[in-house]
Amino acid sequence: MNDLLKSVITCDLDGKVETFSEGAQKLFGYTLDEIIGKGRVSDFSPGQVVLGHVVNWLKESVEKGVWEGDTVFLHKDGHEMPCHVKITPTKGKNGEHIGYCGITTPLENKTPDEVRPIISLWTKIFCWMVIMRLPFLTATIVPILVGAAVAKSAGFPLSWGWLGLTVLGGCLLHIATNTANDYFDHTSGTDEANYNYMVPFSGGSRSIQMGLISAKGMLLVSLISFSLSALVGIPLIIKAGNTVLWLGITGAVSGFFYTAPPFRFASRKGFGELLVGLNFGPLMVAGSALVQTGELLPVAFLAGIPLGLLVAAILYINEFPDHDGDKATGKDTLIVVFGPEKARLGYVL
Numbered sequence: 001m002n003d004l005l006k007s008v009i010t011c012d013l014d015g016k017v018e019t020f021s022e023g024a025q026k027l028f029g030y031t032l033d034e035i036i037g038k039g040r041v042s043d044f045s046p047g048q049v050v051l052g053h054v055v056n057w058l059k060e061s062v063e064k065g066v067w068e069g070d071t072v073f074l075h076k077d078g079h080e081m082p083c084h085v086k087i088t089p090t091k092g093k094n095g096e097h098i099g100y101c102g103i104t105t106p107l108e109n110k111t112p113d114e115v116r117p118i119i120s121l122w123t124k125i126f127c128w129m130v131i132m133r134l135p136f137l138t139a140t141i142v143p144i145l146v147g148a149a150v151a152k153s154a155g156f157p158l159s160w161g162w163l164g165l166t167v168l169g170g171c172l173l174h175i176a177t178n179t180a181n182d183y184f185d186h187t188s189g190t191d192e193a194n195y196n197y198m199v200p201f202s203g204g205s206r207s208i209q210m211g212l213i214s215a216k217g218m219l220l221v222s223l224i225s226f227s228l229s230a231l232v233g234i235p236l237i238i239k240a241g242n243t244v245l246w247l248g249i250t251g252a253v254s255g256f257f258y259t260a261p262p263f264r265f266a267s268r269k270g271f272g273e274l275l276v277g278l279n280f281g282p283l284m285v286a287g288s289a290l291v292q293t294g295e296l297l298p299v300a301f302l303a304g305i306p307l308g309l310l311v312a313a314i315l316y317i318n319e320f321p322d323h324d325g326d327k328a329t330g331k332d333t334l335i336v337v338f339g340p341e342k343a344r345l346g347y348v349l
Contacts, residue, residue, distance in 0.1 A: 007104040010090060015040040016195070018099065027083075027106060029076030038195055041102065044073050046080070047210030049116075051130065052123035058100060061087040070107065070115035074211075080112040131207045131221065133178045139280050139314075140174040141167055143307050147288025150300045156293045162239065166291050169232035170284065173248070176225035177255030181266075182207060183218045184259040185331075194325030226252060240291045247287045251279055259331075267331045276315050281308015316346070 007024035011017050020035045028044060042050045049071065061067040068086045075081055083104050090099045107115065129135070144167050152158045182204045185191045191204050207213050213221070229252070237244045254275045257263040266272035285304030289297050319326070319335040320343070327336045335343045 047212040143284035144288040147285040151292035172229035179222035277308035277312035280311040
């Protein structure tokens with residue numbers, strides 16, 4: 001490389017690469033066939049830099065017309081490159097904002113550490129929020145709260161301590177499921193094949209693909225979370241009986257094997273969506289009420305049906321952007337089975 005080498009890359013508003021100059025091919029080590037229609041500009045930066053800085057750089061380029069500075073980029077082989085980049089917004093024929101253009105030159109006289117953007121403590125915390133997909137824990141918290149409310153409305157006293165323990169156990173099980181799904185979607189190639197993902201709603205957390213955590217690290221987080229959820233479940237079982245144990249086993253098995261072989265429930269032509277609806281609806285609401293009352297209340301199962309349908313519908317709509325990647329790797333979700341056009345009718349129903 002030398003100071004005369006210049007990379008020019010343009011992308012749309014989602015970061016999908018549209019043009020990739022000869023200089024870009026030399027600098028980053030990718031061919032056109034490897035990038036166009038397959039890559040995004042976020043692939044060229046370390047994950048923490050993407051989460052902590054790139055969004056602000058793009059925002060400033062739109063507000064001021066340009067953003068310019070030094071940073072670290074990633075070569076195809078994984079090594080870091082100190083570079084200077086100039087980012088400008090691109091516009092359509094009518095002047096509307098349609099994407100970005102980045103002009104990059106290597107910095108031969110600097111090391112990666114000299115130009116590496118500072119990663120704040122908040123960014124590091126945010127990385128773990130992304131890895132564990134913490135915002136989606138509401139799908140666990142709400143059914144558990146509803147179950148407690150059902151128990152209270154049925155005349156049973158509400159124990160805040162047992163409710164808190166139920167929420168903790170449910171959230172740990174949810175985190176374990178999220179991270180297991182990301183690991184096995186990575187090993188199966190599903191996330192790598194997914195070009196049309198919409199962060200944060202589809203395509204998994206992308207944490208492995210962004211380099212926020214290794215595949216082995218993701219699996220370790222999952223196994224630790226499953227273990228902790230089991231420990232939290234012990235006092236719940238002692239209080240409410242073995243039914244809590246069987247509900248927990250059902251959640252753990254269906255969560256781990258949602259994308260894990262040999263079952264891969266998500267690939268079973270609708271069985272995965274059914275499991276999600278049951279787990280985050282009737283079973284979770286009834287389980288929460290069971291901890292409070294010591295009984296399985298039929299009304300709790302009924303109260304969980306709308307929640308289960310809602311969560312299943314959210315999963316269903318977010319499977320649309322994943323269609324191509326799922327189909328290419330044999331993940332037969334309902335969207336893959338029916339095709340995007342016919343599947344739209346299913347969402348309305």
